[in-house]
Amino acid sequence: MKLTKEEYAEMLGSQSPPSNLLLDMVWAFVVGGLICTIGQAVSEFYKSRGLDQTAVSAATAITLVFLGGLLTALHLYDKIAKKAGAGTLVPITGFSNAIVSPAMEFKSEGFILGLGAKLFAIAGPVLVYGISASVIYGLILFFIS
Structure with a gap:
């Protein structure tokens, strides 16, 4: 069965539940902001322990990646992401979720092949293109400076 773009769009529209765009954006903003607020609180905690700024940044990132992985392992992150959308995918916790989810899904296939x-x-393509882009931008900056 060959569908035209219009037929496919009509079929997709009839099968997809309607979305309240404004409410979705508010949820993404609130949950993303909450994740960032938690990150700031974690950062302030490490600062109060006398760490320098570099150590605070590293410890905060590690903590947030750990929390994202823990929430994914407890099957809570996907429930939050279903409601908040990009609010959970953009922060570093979304990266953690992108690493842990496939690992959990394919662990039954073994440590090597699974x-x-x-x-x-x-997360692999994001890393490849992110690192590649940073190298290209770095080279451009190096040569024009």
Whole structure:
């Protein structure tokens, strides 16, 4: 069966539940802001322990990645993400979720062919293109400075 773009759009529209765009944006903003607020609180906690700014930044990132992974392992992150959308995907906790989810899904296939091979299935392309873009931008900056 060959569908035109219009037929496919009509079929998709009839099968997809309607979305309240404004409410979705508010939820993304609130949950994303809450994640950032938690990150700031974690950062302030580490600052109060006398760490320098570099150590605070590293400890905060590690803590947020851990919390994102923990919430994913407890099957809570996906429930939050279903409601908040991009509010949970954009912060560093979303990266953690993108790493842990495939690892949990394919762990039954073993450590090498399951966990090892699928660990970066979602986050891998982001890392490749992110690192590549940063190298290109760095080179451009190096040569024009």
